[in-house]
Structures are given as C-alpha cells and as structure tokens.
Amino acid sequence: MNKEELNRINKNVVKIIKQDREFLIEKMAGDFEVQKKTSRRDLVTSLDKLNQKKLKEELSEVLEANFLVEEGDAANNPVSTSGLIWVIDPIDGTLNFVKQRDNFAVMIALYEDGEPLLGYIIDVVQNILIAGGPDIGVTLNGKELQQPENVSLVNGLVGLSGPMLAHNMFNFVSIQEASLGVRVIGSAGIEFMxxxxxxxxxxxxxxxxxxxxxxxxxxxALDLMTTNLDGKAPNMLKSSVVLVATKKAHADILDLMD
Amino acid sequence: MNKEELNRINKNVVKIIKQDREFLIEKMAGDFEVQKKTSRRDLVTSLDKLNQKKLKEELSEVLEANFLVEEGDAANNPVSTSGLIWVIDPIDGTLNFVKQRDNFAVMIALYEDGEPLLGYIIDVVQNILIAGGPDIGVTLNGKELQQPENVSLVNGLVGLSGPMLAHNMFNFVSIQEASLGVRVIGSAGIEFMxxxxxxxxxxxxxxxxxxxxxxxxxxxALDLMTTNLDGKAPNMLKSSVVLVATKKAHADILDLMD
Known part of the structure; x- marks a missing residue:
C-alpha cells in the first residue's frame, strides 16, 4: 500500500479512535452488563460488544477489509492472513475496566498479508494515543515519537503476566531476577505502551x-522486537507467548529462556 | 489534638503538597543524580534528598514535631513513637521515577503517640491527591471520598510485591490464585491509593x-484494615510485611497466611 493511502487511512483512524475514547468515557459512567467468558477472570461487558460493532462499522467506511476481532464468534475470524485485515480489541484490560474504570485501552491494527501496516493504542482514561506504522512513523498524541533507548534487561523494568510469574512458567522468575523490577498492569495495550x-x-x-x-x-516502527520466545514472529491467527522488547532486552530474555 | 487544629494543619499541608507536586514536575524535566542505596534496585536521587529537606522546612512551620524520614541518617529518626511525628517519603517509587517519570508519589503523615492523625498521598504525574485522617474525613482532590465497597478477595484485584510473588514468600501465590488478579505497580503510595x-x-x-x-x-478513616500478617497494627518504627485491605479481603488474606 502506498504512503499516500496509508496517510489517508491513518488520519481517519486517528479521528475514529479519539471519538471512540469519548464514547467510552461517557458510556462507562452508566450501567453495563458483565459476563464471564472462559473463566472468572476473563470478562466481557456489553460495552466491549457495542464498541466492537461501532468500530467495525466505522473502519469499514475507511477501508474494506476482513476483521479479526476479540468479541464474538471465533469462527467468523479469518483463517488466513492473506489480504487486508483490521484487528480490533474494543476494550483491552476488561478486568481493569470493570474493577478500576482505569488502565484499559482500545487497540486497532491494519495488516496486509500478515505484515503490519498500521497500529493504534489509546489509554482511554489517561487520554494517551500512540498511532502510526513502519512506513509512516509513530506519533504520541499527534507529536512524533522517537524510538526508545536500547536499554538492557539489567537496567530496565519489565512487564510480566502475574499468573505466569507466580507459577514460574517459562522460567519467568529468572526474568524478574535479572531485571530491575517487574510490573503487572493487567492490560496488554498499556504494557505495550x-x-x-x-x-x-x-x-x-x-x-x-x-x-x-x-x-x-x-x-x-520504533525498532523494537516483537517475537515469540523462539525469536520468531508470532502467528497472527493464534494465541502464543509474545515478547516485545528493546533489542538488548530481547536478546537478554531469549538467553534466559534457553 | 482537637478538630480545629487538625483542620488548620490539614489546610496547610494540602497547600504544601500541591506546591511540592509542581516543584517536582518542574525539577524532573532537568538533570538529577541517581545513586544506589542498599541494592541496584534501591535508588535515591538528588531530588529525593532536596525534596525531603524542602518538606521538612515547610512542615516545621506548620507544626513543630519530630521527623521520621526515608532519606538520610537512620540514626536521626525517632526511637520512640511518643509525641508528634511527621513521617515523610519525599519520592515513593524512586525506581519508577527514574525509569518511567511516572507512577510515583509524595507521602506525608502526622502521628501522635503512634496513632495516625493525618495522611497525604499525591500521585505526582496524574495529579491525584488523597488527603485527610480519621477525625476529619478524607478528600480526593478536594472532594469528599466515600469509603470503598467491602469487596472480598475473590471478587477483587490485589497489589503484591513482584519479588515476593516470584518467590512465593508468605504463600503469596495463594493470594494470586484466590484473587481476581494481581497487579504490581512499584510504588507503595500508588498501591495504597x-x-x-x-x-x-x-x-x-x-x-x-x-x-x-x-x-x-x-x-x-475509610474503614479499611492496615495490619501485619498476624493481624496486629504495624510497628511505626520498623519495616515489616504490611497488608492494607477491605475488611473482607483482609480476613480472606489472613486466612491464607495461616
């Protein structure tokens, strides 16, 4: 896809996600239904569903593409990465949303043949939007965002899954030990941010x-690594253990996983 | 101490801590020195020290009392809880302050004969101030704060120390399992908030x-419990494992610690 078209789409998605934030701030003050999905910790609210429907409609008007979405019938999600795919998480960190009314995000991405074109994460309550992609660069609330310093694990904080740390899955305790400290936030979007x-x-x-x-x-786009624990790109159609890190911390963590 | 005097002190401390927040926001944009204290994870900056000195001077003018403070010669801290004591943490979550420029707090408390009169926690970057005490009630950014719902552990999120969870100290993994989920923030002040x-x-x-x-x-003041793991009030002059919780979650966690 050419840069002009990416910029056109980007401009529209930024507008959509900023308006969506206002929609959620207004809606979360009112009542909504909460349901369990796979476990007592895996929740979905009527707002997740409503927001997903809204975003699908709005994004369809920007660009026709398949949809890979969190809420709904998994059978409707694409079985191949070929072509254009919108990926939507209408409320990421639903447990935080329900219990804290804070520390949750809306995420949108556009992929073409399995490769990322555009990504959007908005911290709804703090009103922080990171937007862009490999070809058009990244902005933080509209201003250019520089790539972060390439800091090693020993000199940095690291976000981990709480249950995976508690049970030392994949030797997570060694990551905790090697790092300056662990943080557990409860929203992948906020952690990525x-x-x-x-x-x-x-x-x-x-x-x-x-x-x-x-x-x-x-x-x-910011020269960070996002892979599985074997160092390979994650499968866009499946769940897996994903690591995002600076180049140095990425190498440090893969070493510990051996 | 009578309510009139508590209100006079409260008014002054709220003013001091709000101005102190602006001072830190300005100062953290500039340079400051970082030093290790007891370990590579236990940091102190020149700003911690500068801010403590500033707060001590300002609080002295509000009320003459002893000082129990984080930074400096421990030998200067009081050896008895009798009388009036100002307790100051000039930057709580120094590692977050250094690495994130976010998720840290300033905390001030006033105790008399070991009993709490007043407490102040400000989330510096988010500009959220919780202030007050048992006799005068609690405010959130100046508005009355109601006591939180008495929710049990199974229905709530719980903040834990990352290393203590990783090493299952005091059976922390059982708290993780029983709760809806754990969070690790890296600042006691933000966790208390x-x-x-x-x-x-x-x-x-x-x-x-x-x-x-x-x-x-x-x-x-908000009808929450703050004790050690034996259910007793923590010693104000020593470090210990402290639990703050709703009454229900407090009972749930003490049960798990048996």
Missing part, C-alpha cells in the same frame, strides 16, 4: 492476536 | 514506616 515509550524495556505474556497486533505494528 | 479508591481490594508488601504511614492514616 510502556515499552513503546521507554518506561519498560520489555513485556512478556500469553497473548491473543488482538492483544499484540497494534503493539507489534508500532514496535516495528 | 488504588485500595483507598476501591480499584484494588488489597495490597501486601514489605514496607518501611514511610511507605505505609500516610496510607494507614487514610485507610483507617
């Missing part, structure tokens, strides 16, 4: 495609 | 007196 902004050198968790699609598009 | 605001049902960590003094004053 922290890495993109240089506040953490890495984030590792078991993620669905909609949890990492936008972050990966932005990370590539 | 989350409990005071009902965003988390509990927070447990190994804390110094200046880490919990303000939070405990505010927690008591």
């Amino acid at each position: 922290r890495v993109l902004l240089g506040k953490q050198v890495a984030y590792v968790s078991n993620l669905h495609p909609w949890d990492f699609a936008a972050g990966r598009a932005l990370a590539i | 989350r409990v005071l605001l009902g965003k988390q049902v509990a927070y447990v960590s190994n804390l110094h007196p200046w880490d919990f003094a303000a939070g405990r004053a505010l927690a008591i």
Whole structure:
C-alpha cells in the first residue's frame, strides 16, 4: 500500500479512535452488563460488544477489509492472513475496566498479508494515543515519537503476566531476577505502551492476536522486537507467548529462556 | 489534638503538597543524580534528598514535631513513637521515577503517640491527591471520598510485591490464585491509593514506616484494615510485611497466611 493511502487511512483512524475514547468515557459512567467468558477472570461487558460493532462499522467506511476481532464468534475470524485485515480489541484490560474504570485501552491494527501496516493504542482514561506504522512513523498524541533507548534487561523494568510469574512458567522468575523490577498492569495495550515509550524495556505474556497486533505494528516502527520466545514472529491467527522488547532486552530474555 | 487544629494543619499541608507536586514536575524535566542505596534496585536521587529537606522546612512551620524520614541518617529518626511525628517519603517509587517519570508519589503523615492523625498521598504525574485522617474525613482532590465497597478477595484485584510473588514468600501465590488478579505497580503510595479508591481490594508488601504511614492514616478513616500478617497494627518504627485491605479481603488474606 502506498504512503499516500496509508496517510489517508491513518488520519481517519486517528479521528475514529479519539471519538471512540469519548464514547467510552461517557458510556462507562452508566450501567453495563458483565459476563464471564472462559473463566472468572476473563470478562466481557456489553460495552466491549457495542464498541466492537461501532468500530467495525466505522473502519469499514475507511477501508474494506476482513476483521479479526476479540468479541464474538471465533469462527467468523479469518483463517488466513492473506489480504487486508483490521484487528480490533474494543476494550483491552476488561478486568481493569470493570474493577478500576482505569488502565484499559482500545487497540486497532491494519495488516496486509500478515505484515503490519498500521497500529493504534489509546489509554482511554489517561487520554494517551500512540498511532502510526513502519512506513509512516509513530506519533504520541499527534507529536512524533522517537524510538526508545536500547536499554538492557539489567537496567530496565519489565512487564510480566502475574499468573505466569507466580507459577514460574517459562522460567519467568529468572526474568524478574535479572531485571530491575517487574510490573503487572493487567492490560496488554498499556504494557505495550510502556515499552513503546521507554518506561519498560520489555513485556512478556500469553497473548491473543488482538492483544499484540497494534503493539507489534508500532514496535516495528520504533525498532523494537516483537517475537515469540523462539525469536520468531508470532502467528497472527493464534494465541502464543509474545515478547516485545528493546533489542538488548530481547536478546537478554531469549538467553534466559534457553 | 482537637478538630480545629487538625483542620488548620490539614489546610496547610494540602497547600504544601500541591506546591511540592509542581516543584517536582518542574525539577524532573532537568538533570538529577541517581545513586544506589542498599541494592541496584534501591535508588535515591538528588531530588529525593532536596525534596525531603524542602518538606521538612515547610512542615516545621506548620507544626513543630519530630521527623521520621526515608532519606538520610537512620540514626536521626525517632526511637520512640511518643509525641508528634511527621513521617515523610519525599519520592515513593524512586525506581519508577527514574525509569518511567511516572507512577510515583509524595507521602506525608502526622502521628501522635503512634496513632495516625493525618495522611497525604499525591500521585505526582496524574495529579491525584488523597488527603485527610480519621477525625476529619478524607478528600480526593478536594472532594469528599466515600469509603470503598467491602469487596472480598475473590471478587477483587490485589497489589503484591513482584519479588515476593516470584518467590512465593508468605504463600503469596495463594493470594494470586484466590484473587481476581494481581497487579504490581512499584510504588507503595500508588498501591495504597488504588485500595483507598476501591480499584484494588488489597495490597501486601514489605514496607518501611514511610511507605505505609500516610496510607494507614487514610485507610483507617475509610474503614479499611492496615495490619501485619498476624493481624496486629504495624510497628511505626520498623519495616515489616504490611497488608492494607477491605475488611473482607483482609480476613480472606489472613486466612491464607495461616
């Protein structure tokens, strides 16, 4: 896709996600239904669903593409990465949304043949938007965002999944030990943001495609690594353990995973 | 101390801590020195020290009292809880301050004969101030703050120390399992705030007196529990594992610690 077309799409998606933030701020003051999905910790609200429907409609008007989305019938999600795909997480960090009314994000990404074109993460309550992609660069609330310093694990904070740390899955305790400290936020979007902004050198968790699609598009544009624990690019159609990190911290963590 | 005097002190401390926030926001944009204290994770900056000195001078003018402070010669801290004591943490979450320029707090408390009179926690970057005490009530940015709902552990998020979770100290993994999820923020002040605001049902960590003094004053005023893991009030002159929680989550966690 040429740069002119990417810029046209970008301009429209920025407008959509900023308006969507206002929509959610207004809606979250009112009542909404909460339901369990796969476990008592895996929640969905009527607002997740409503917001997904709204975003699908709005994005369809910007560009016709397939949809890979969090909420709804998984059977409707694409089985191939070929062509154009919008990836949507209408509320990332639903548990934080329900319990804190804070620390959650909306994420949108556009992929073509499995490669990231554009990514958007908005911290709804703090009103922080990171937007862009490998070909058009990245902005933080409209201003150019520089790539973060290439800091090693020993000199940085790292975001981890709480349960994976508690059970030392994949030797996570060794990451905790090697780093300056761990943080557990409860929203992949907010964790990705922290890495993109240089506040953490890495984030590792078991993620669905909609949890990492936008972050990966932005990370590539900022010269950060987003891979599985074997160092390979994550499969866009499956859940897997995903690591986003500075180049140094990425190498440090892969070493510890051996 | 009578209510009139408490209100006079409160008014002055609110003014001091709000101005102090502006001072830190300005100062953190410039250069400052970072030094290690007890370990590579335990940092102090020239700003911690400068800010402590500033706060001591300002609080002395409001009320003459002893000082129990984070930075400086521990030998100068009081050896008895009798009389009036100002407790100051000039920058709580110094690692976050250094690495994130976010997620840190200033905390001030006033104790008399070991009992909390007043407490103040300000989230510097988000500009959120919780202020007050058992006799005068609690405000959130100047508006009355109601006590949070008495939610049990199974229905809430809980803040834990990352290393203590990683090493399953005091059976922390069982707290993770029983709760809806763990969060690790890296600042006792911000964690206390989350409990005071009902965003988390509990927070447990190994804390110094200046880490919990303000939070405990505010927690008591909001009908929350702040104790050691044996259910007793923490010693104001020593470090210990401190739990702040709703009454239900407090009972749930003490049960798990048996």
